[in-house]
Amino acid sequence: MKPWNSLEPTQVQAWMQDFVKNPPPQGESYEQLAKRTKIFLQKLQDTEGSILVCTHAGVMRAVFAWVMGLPLANSFRLRLSYASCLLIDLDQNLRAEYSSVLALNNFEDFF
Numbered sequence: 094m095k096p097w098n099s100l101e102p103t104q105v106q107a108w109m110q111d112f113v114k115n116p117p118p119q120g121e122s123y124e125q126l127a128k129r130t131k132i133f134l135q136k137l138q139d140t141e142g143s144i145l146v147c148t149h150a151g152v153m154r155a156v157f158a159w160v161m162g163l164p165l166a167n168s169f170r171l172r173l174s175y176a177s178c179l180l181i182d183l184d185q186n187l188r189a190e191y192s193s194v195l196a197l198n199n200f201e202d203f204f
Contacts, residue, residue, distance in 0.1 A: 113165045123165055127155040134187060153179045160192045174198065 097105070100118060108117040116122040121129075130152050137144055150173040158168035160181055177198050184191035 123151065123155070126151055127159065127165055130155050131159065131187075134183065137183075138185065138187060150177065153177065156181065157194060157197070159189050160194055162189060171197075 095118075104118045107115045108120075108122075113123045116125065134156070153173060154168035154171055155165065157163070157171055157179060158165050160183075178196065179194070180196040182193045182195055
């Protein structure tokens, strides 16, 4: 793994032009991350009760975009500070149209 500032501009140009579909060097595209996240959610489908998942902002944005029916490219309009929280109510059959965002960055809802 290398720091971004050590990469040649040509190495990241395709990614910068379409970060949703094009992966950065030796990485995954945002679209691939979103698919991997959906697979993870499918594995939780039969779990009873509430679940706490600790992750990074890219995954949170991908879940938010899926639940809200937004294009992945628009999910980076969502500002997430460090230690942000996303509270969602997922439909048991993982249907986005029946899932809801209950709270975002509203810590009073969590404590």
